[in-house]
Amino acid sequence: MIGRNDPCPCGSGKKYKKCCATKEVITVVEVLDEELERTLQTFYDVYPQRKDYESYHTVVSKWNEALGHKISLDLIEAIAMDYFFFHERLDIWQGYLEKTIKQTIRPATKEALGYWSAPKMLMAKVVSVDETWMTVETIYSKEMLRLRREGDRPIPENVHVFCFMLPEVTMLNENAYMSVSSMIFFPTDHHDVFSKFIKTVDQKANTEEDFWKANAIELWKALAEHGFEGNEFTDFETEVINKIMNYLEEQQRSSEKIIPLVEDFIVEEQPKARKPVAIAAGAIRFGNDNGYFEHIDTTVKAIADAFGISASSMNKYEHELALYVEKKNK
Numbered sequence: 001m002i003g004r005n006d007p008c009p010c011g012s013g014k015k016y017k018k019c020c021a022t023k024e025v026i027t028v029v030e031v032l033d034e035e036l037e038r039t040l041q042t043f044y045d046v047y048p049q050r051k052d053y054e055s056y057h058t059v060v061s062k063w064n065e066a067l068g069h070k071i072s073l074d075l076i077e078a079i080a081m082d083y084f085f086f087h088e089r090l091d092i093w094q095g096y097l098e099k100t101i102k103q104t105i106r107p108a109t110k111e112a113l114g115y116w117s118a119p120k121m122l123m124a125k126v127v128s129v130d131e132t133w134m135t136v137e138t139i140y141s142k143e144m145l146r147l148r149r150e151g152d153r154p155i156p157e158n159v160h161v162f163c164f165m166l167p168e169v170t171m172l173n174e175n176a177y178m179s180v181s182s183m184i185f186f187p188t189d190h191h192d193v194f195s196k197f198i199k200t201v202d203q204k205a206n207t208e209e210d211f212w213k214a215n216a217i218e219l220w221k222a223l224a225e226h227g228f229e230g231n232e233f234t235d236f237e238t239e240v241i242n243k244i245m246n247y248l249e250e251q252q253r254s255s256e257k258i259i260p261l262v263e264d265f266i267v268e269e270q271p272k273a274r275k276p277v278a279i280a281a282g283a284i285r286f287g288n289d290n291g292y293f294e295h296i297d298t299t300v301k302a303i304a305d306a307f308g309i310s311a312s313s314m315n316k317y318e319h320e321l322a323l324y325v326e327k328k329n330k
Contacts, residue, residue, distance in 0.1 A: 282317025
């Protein structure tokens with residue numbers, strides 16, 4: 001057995017504790033992450049079971065009645081499923097965990113799953129974002145938490161986020177969490193809904209969990225009445241995207257490659273345009289010049305005229321988009 005102060009067997013010349021011992025610790029964390037992720041995925045693959053269908057559909061019906069005229073059925077079902085498992089029928093999740101713990105061999109995984117018995121609902125404002133984490137402020141208690149990001153897509157500050165979350169068991173002392181459900185983001189257009197809701201709703205619940213059990217559906221109704229339909233972009237950003245798609249559809253060109261780029265650009269850079277068409281026209285010129293769709297035989301003036309703006313306004317945002325792509329490619 002290698003002692004921590006022995007020379008590392010990899011031949012680096014360093015002590016084992018300063019070399020490959022650290023790498024082994026990282027590997028253990030990575031294995032734990034994989035096992036926990038597999039636990040979550042298996043749950044959604046197996047549940048709800050047939051015996052749970054009746055109570056599940058009761059919850060879906062309740063949410064559909066509250067939101068059905070404003071939000072798509074697919075999104076309502078996704079929201080209702082989260083509340084079904086983690087508020088209405090927490091016993092299903094806890095029973096699954098108990099069974100999984102009994103079948104688990106690795107002690108570290110058993111210990112980690114022990115922290116996951118009670119997922120928490122999160123409604124919070126995004127304060128800051130880095131490569132791995134979001135720092136968020138909960139709208140009820142104003143508690144500051146760290147929430148692990150999902151994927152690489154940009155997340156702007158000051159939007160609100162919803163999910164059910166679990167402790168990030170490798171970072172228990174750092175107030176860090178991971179999402180057990182899909183994250184839903186609310187554009188800044190709806191910022192005032194959250195602050196008004198917290199001010200007007202009775203907050204005499206014993207715990208934050210009790211408060212959300214009693215009031216969550218009312219917040220969703222307020223968001224739907226304010227115009228939230230499930231779109232993660234502001235109305236302004238949505239118009240930029242729609243203008244690009246409409247133009248390319250008229251030209252019989254694919255928007256598949258340019259749209260993700262523009263979505264990332266408007267979220268990360270927050271361009272300050274007076275009109276959405278200026279950004280859209282700039283994106284069309286940039287995409288046409290850089291192979292983001294099949295080339296359109298047109299002129300700079302013709303593109304500007306098609307969007308009803310000046311060539312100088314269009315060129316401003318074409319240039320900003322070019323700089324953004326250059327920065328991302330460094």
